Amino acid sequence: MGLFSAVLGGVRASGEASTLAPDDDRWYDGAISSMSNAGRRVTPDGAMRVSAAYACIGLLSKTVATLPLRMYRKDPKTGKTFEAPDHPLNDLLEHQPNSWQSAWDFKAMMMMHLALRGNAYAEIMSGPRGFADKLEPIHPDRVIVDRLPDQTIRYTIADPVLGTRRLLQDEVFHLRSHIAPGGLVGISPVTYARETIGLALAAEEHGARMFSNGARPSGVVTLEKTMSDPAFARFKAQWNAGYGGIHNVMKTPILEQGAKFESISLDAEEAQFIQTREFQIEEIARWFDVPLVLLHHMTKTSSWGTGVEAIMLAFVRNNLMPWLGCWTGAIRRDLILAPNIYEAQFDVEPLIKGxxxxxxxxxxxxxxxxxxxxxxxxxxxxxxxxxxxxxxxVPTNTTTSNDVPRNDGQPPNGSALLGHNGGPAIDDTTEQADDH
Structure with a gap:
């Protein structure tokens, strides 16, 4: 389990973690932090420096945080569900999960941990509202997950205030994204997207360096005679001071002693720098399963239909519902004592209204x-x-069992022969015949 946990799960192996103090910064360094082939070290927090990743995580976390999360009671006879505002979990989930966070804060933080690191944890604390009176978030990088001989799960927490402590399965609310091979923890998308994010970071740094050097490629200065080392050092310093940097763009160099300057590099468009950055936006959006149009990336047309209503409906159905299912399934498993009677549901109606x-x-x-x-x-x-x-x-063009003619010669009991104002209904067949 140690290898998969360290590489895929975003959690540390027990042997390694036991050597770290609870306040050691290496807890946040993470085994999933590694160097990409582009030469940039990629971490979950470092990935947020890429605008596309930041927009994806922000969209998911803020959208989930905005949706109301309520408790519902199921009628065993009809199968219908009704809101259960008196359930102890309803106030915790819909309004305030702990003393320092609103429901919006809690859902946004947990969703950010889930989407960025593959796992989100909260300690279940008892109190006046029952066994789940508070949900206190725990940073995923400080959690070790292992399975006990009785097949239950144990969580080891490196708490910088309380020290290292252990919580059992019924004491932790655990959200998992894509499940790792071991099944205990979720996989961070950053782990698999390391090369994509690393290339985006490298491209961004390349662009910054290019513009800091004047947005002009370097060239070659040739001399007719060989320069001494002091003369070469002085010439190099004067050249960089006079013509390097963005503030010296378009200055005309004056060369002495037959020196010649020849440009040897391509501009940014010819080097396909812009295309590379645009492609990385599409790749990152694909990793986080977010439609490009919702990232304000408008260079390509959408096949999801036109209009905000069609786009939001497709986003809710195809992208958001799996995340919401992850939430409601974890709530059923970890928080609801009577899952056959009660359930938690997100209200997605505000997103799909026309x-x-x-x-x-x-x-x-x-x-x-x-x-x-x-x-x-x-x-x-x-x-x-x-x-x-x-x-x-009651629609005027329908009939029911009450509309059978009566023996006393009076009109039927049903309202199918009555208009909206109580008068005789219009005969649709006669109207159609007159029209023709």
């Missing part, structure tokens, strides 16, 4: 067809309920 015209058309159709009541539509749109609007409307 524009005002589309919403008006949708709710108008569902109300007129009796699918939802008018008060349910008002609640979905953020309006207070009104008296007398809790009964569903």
């Amino acid at each position: 524009d005002s015209r589309a919403l008006a058309d949708f709710y108008s159709r569902t109300v007129l067809n009796g699918i939802i009541t008018r008060n349910e539509a008002r609640a979905a749109l953020g309006y207070n309920p009104l008296d007398g609007l809790d009964e569903p409307l």
Whole structure:
């Protein structure tokens, strides 16, 4: 387990960790930190220096943090779910998981750990709200995960304040992303994307150095005569002082003693520097499973449809739902005592709502067809309920068992023959015949 844990899981092997003090900075150095072939050392925190990685992690963490997370009760007879605001976990998940974080802060931090390091941990602490009164986040780089002989999981925490301590499986809320071969921990995307991120860091440094040197490639100065070492050192210093750096761009050199300057390098476009940086953005977005259009990368057209509604719907279905499933599954396993009765759900409705015209058309159709009541539509749109609007409307072009003709010669009991105002309904067949 030690090899896979160190290389893939973002956690340290037990033997190595036992030699480190809880306040040792090497806990944050991480075994997953390594040198890329581009010559740049890549760490989870260092990856955030790349704008594409920063945007991917920021989008995922802030989106999940924004979504309401609530408890629901399942009806065993009908299978329907209803909000359970009185459940002890509801206040913890929806409003405040601990004394110093809001629910937004907690979800954003945990999602950032999960997406960047492959794991997110929080200690489950008991209190007035039950066995899960508080959730205290733990930095993933300070956690060792191993399996005990009874097949339960143990977490060793290097706490800089309390010292090294151990927590059992029922004391830790653990989120895992892509599972490592051992199955105990998740894999950090940075581990596999090391070369991609390393190349992006190298390209960014190359661009910075190029512009710091005046955004002009170097060249060769040739002389007719051989220079002495002091003369060469003096000439080099004067040349760099007079013509090096961005503040000396476009200056005209004046050469003495028959010296000649010849440029020998290509410009940035010819060296495909811009194309390399654009390709790295696409690669990083692919590693973190984030659509380019949501990273403000507009150089290519999207095949997801047009409009914000289509893009957000595809993002929620294809990219966000797996992360939300990771959250709700871990909550069911670690926090809910009666999983057959209660469950946690994210409310993704704010992300997939259409524009005002589309919403008006949708709710108008569902109300007129009796699918939802008018008060349910008002609640979905953020309006207070009104008296007398809790009964569903009955469409005028449908019939039910109550619409069978009566023996006393009176109209049927159903409302299919009644218009919206109580008057006779219009015969659709007659109207169509008249139109033709």
